[in-house]
Amino acid sequence: MNNEFDVVVIGAGPAGAIAASKLMKDGFSVKILEKLQFPRFVIGESLLPLCMDYLDELGFLPAVVDQQFQVKTGVCFYHEHKKCDFLFENQYTKGWTYTYQVKRADFDLTLANVAIEQGADLEYNATVTAVKTSATKQAVSYTNEAGEALTIDCRFVIDASGYGRVLPQLFDLEVPVSTPPRGAIFAHVDDTKRTDKAGRNIFVHAFNNNTAWMWSIPFSDGSTSVGIVGEVPYIEECDENNGAKFREMIENFPGLEGRYTNNDLKFEPRKIVNYAVSVKQLYGEGYILCGNSTEFLDPIFSSGVTLAVSSGYKAAAIVADHLKGKEVDWDADYGDVLKKGIDVFRSYVLGWYDGTLGKIFFGENQNETIKQQICSVLAGYIWDDSNPFVRKHKTMLKTVAHVATM
Ligand SMILES: Cc1cc2nc3c(=O)[nH]c(=O)nc-3n(C[C@H](O)[C@H](O)[C@H](O)COP(=O)(O)OP(=O)(O)OC[C@H]3O[C@@H](n4cnc5c(N)ncnc54)[C@H](O)[C@@H]3O)c2cc1C
Numbered sequence: 001m002n003n004e005f006d007v008v009v010i011g012a013g014p015a016g017a018i019a020a021s022k023l024m025k026d027g028f029s030v031k032i033l034e035k036l037q038f039p040r041f042v043i044g045e046s047l048l049p050l051c052m053d054y055l056d057e058l059g060f061l062p063a064v065v066d067q068q069f070q071v072k073t074g075v076c077f078y079h080e081h082k083k084c085d086f087l088f089e090n091q092y093t094k095g096w097t098y099t100y101q102v103k104r105a106d107f108d109l110t111l112a113n114v115a116i117e118q119g120a121d122l123e124y125n126a127t128v129t130a131v132k133t134s135a136t137k138q139a140v141s142y143t144n145e146a147g148e149a150l151t152i153d154c155r156f157v158i159d160a161s162g163y164g165r166v167l168p169q170l171f172d173l174e175v176p177v178s179t180p181p182r183g184a185i186f187a188h189v190d191d192t193k194r195t196d197k198a199g200r201n202i203f204v205h206a207f208n209n210n211t212a213w214m215w216s217i218p219f220s221d222g223s224t225s226v227g228i229v230g231e232v233p234y235i236e237e238c239d240e241n242n243g244a245k246f247r248e249m250i251e252n253f254p255g256l257e258g259r260y261t262n263n264d265l266k267f268e269p270r271k272i273v274n275y276a277v278s279v280k281q282l283y284g285e286g287y288i289l290c291g292n293s294t295e296f297l298d299p300i301f302s303s304g305v306t307l308a309v310s311s312g313y314k315a316a317a318i319v320a321d322h323l324k325g326k327e328v329d330w331d332a333d334y335g336d337v338l339k340k341g342i343d344v345f346r347s348y349v350l351g352w353y354d355g356t357l358g359k360i361f362f363g364e365n366q367n368e369t370i371k372q373q374i375c376s377v378l379a380g381y382i383w384d385d386s387n388p389f390v391r392k393h394k395t396m397l398k399t400v401a402h403v404a405t406m
Contacts, residue, residue, distance in 0.1 A: 005031040005121070006323060008140045008154045010128045010167070012038065014051075014305050015291025015312035016160035017111035020120045021058040022316035023158075028323060030119070031152060033126040033142050035164065038112050039105035042162070043186060043272065045225050046072060046202045046217045046302040049088050049096035050380025054309045060114050067110055069100035070200055070220040075302075075378060077361050078205045078255040084361035086375045090368075093376035093384045101202065101217050101225075103188075128166050131157055133286035155286075156319050160312060162292040163275070173279045173289075177297070179353075183235035183273030184299065185246045186227030189264040191218060202302065205254050208234070210355050213300065214249065216256055223266060226250050229299060232273050243269035282335045290315040295342055298349045306380040307345075311338055337383070344382040347393040356401045363404030370400055 007023050009016045012034035020030040055061045074087035089097040100107075116122050125145035132139040141151045159167040168174045194200075203216040212230030219225070228238055228249060238246040246269045250260045278295040282288065291308035318334045351357040360374070373389040385391050 005029045005152065005154045007031070007156045007158060007319065008033060008138070008152055009120075009158045009160055010131075010140070011035075011159070011161040011164060011291070011293070012112045012115070012122055012124075013042065013108055013160060013162050013291065013308065014111060015162070015293070015308035016158070017060075017108070017115040017120075018054055018058060018309045018312035019158050019160055019290055019316040020115045020122075021060070021118055022313050023320055024115075024119045025058065026316075026320035026324075028320060030121065031154070032112075032115065032120050032122040033128050033140065034112075034122060034124050035127045035161075037124045039109040042104045042108065043184070043227075043270075044299070044302075044304045045104055045219075046075075046101050046215075047099040048302055048306040048378070048380035049099045050382075051306040051309045052096040052099055054313050058313075059118070060111055063110050063114050064100065064107070067102075067106055068220055069102045069107065070218055071098050072101045072201055073098045074201050074375075076199060076201055076203045078203060079207075079358060079362050081255075082362045083255070086371070086378050088375065088379050090372055091375040091379055091381075092369075092373045092387050093379070093381035095376070095379055095381050101200075101219060103219055103221075128161070131167060131170055131287070133157065133284065135285055138286040155323055157287040158312075158315055158319065159287060159289045159293045160291045160308075162308075165277070165293050167287055167289060168277075168279050168293060171284065173281060175278050175280055177276045177278050177295075179276055179298070179349075181232045181274050182229060182276065182298065183232045183271060184227050184229045184275075185235050185238045185243065185269050185271045186215075186225060187243075187246075187250075187269045188219075188223050188225055188266040189250070189260050190266060191222055191224040191259065192264070193259045194218060194222070194224070203256060204300070206352075206358060207254070210353055210358060214253065216253065216259075224260075226253070226260060235271060235273060239269065239271050282338060283330050288315045288319060288330075288334070294338065297342065297346055298352075300349055300352050301345060301378060303345050303380065307342065310341070310380075314338065341382040344377060344390055344393045347397060348377060351397045351401075356397050359401035359405050360397065363401070365404050367400075
């Protein structure tokens with residue numbers, strides 16, 4: 001046992017690296033326990049402009065820029081030969097006009113290395129197995145690379161374990177979501193037929209009556225991430241016979257015909273199903289959750305990493321205040337703020353699958369002001385209450401969809 005660290009962060013993904021950095025900036029010592037050895041593969045490759053604010057403020061940006069990731073300036077939605085482009089330079093909120101499309105193995109390693117340079121004690125191959133919390137002292141048990149069982153004491157625990165969902169599982173916090181069970185099948189391809197005309201931004205094609213969609217996310221090294229999202233039975237069908245249907249769909253990618261062929265896959269298609277999940281509570285005595293460990297809705301708007309870094313930052317900020325002895329309101333200053341942002345994306349996710357957004361994106365009557373306001377939500381600026389498409393997210397989309405199809 002030792003008592004060297006103020007905070008233990010579980011997981012070194014984007015949420016963990018950002019949380020650790022923010023805490024260290026506020027003068028706290030941080031131990032990060034990461035189950036795997038980085039670089040490691042994880043899906044979630046298209047970032048949103050909002051996450052640049054956090055990367056910039058905490059000093060991650062120079063290292064990210066050095067990686068020469070693919071610059072992303074917007075998103076293109078495609079349906080039945082119609083295209084709808086959102087460019088981040090044409091948005092309502094005064095935010096970043098670009099971000100990146102990244103191989104997460106490289107991106108997450110870059111963030112983790114910066115966190116180490118900033119002073120984090122990051123231990124790879126360290127799997128957290130148990131956590132005991134109390135008002136003042138927490139004990140985090142883990143198995144290290146050598147297979148030894150160890151326990152660290154600390155003043156606070158931040159769970160940034162993503163799909164691992166360590167504390168939601170240990171503390172029985174998980175609750176199911178009401179959306180239909182969905183899944184995804186994906187791979188990377190050699191994108192040798194890419195042309196500048198085809199664009200370098202994420203391309204999303206909606207099909208099967210809005211129950212399914214496919215993505216193309218070009219990287220700067222000439223490869224591209226491709227994937228299909230749909231209800232679980234459909235994803236299982238795409239996966240059968242060594243991914244035969246997936247390969248066929250990618251080969252005939254609507255809107256990008258002829259660009260990808262069977263032989264271009266850089267690894268066998270991978271599948272992930274039933275990823276949408278939520279939690280009863282976002283914090284408790286001695287611990288707080290951030291990133292995917294809280295709630296993951298759906299990948300349609302590439303919001304995962306952005307929510308991970310924003311919640312990692314906000315979680316660390318409130319923990320820092322608490323450890324400094326300040327009076328904090330966990331709900332008002334963290335839980336409610338996070339839920340509010342997630343709820344904005346929830347309206348857009350629901351609107352995507354029920355066809356409301358399709359009516360706006362592909363309708364005849366396009367309004368530039370409305371497009372700019374929606375563009376800011378798609379850029380991640382979900383806490384900008386001056387934007388009516390944030391403030392009135394529950395009602396605006398239906399109203400505008402009605403007008404767009406009149
Ligand atoms: C099909 C699909 C497509 C997606 N596309 C996008 C996209 O384009 N853009 C986007 O922003 N997001 C996307 N996402 C979401 C994205 O994958 C996640 O939101 C993001 O990775 C969350 O980051 P995180 O830091 O919370 O968790 P993670 O990145 O999952 O990191 C958590 C870390 O915790 C570690 N860990 C787990 N268990 C333990 C343990 N017991 N002990 C110690 N460490 C542990 C893991 O090894 C991992 O490294 C997509 C998701 C899916 C399912």
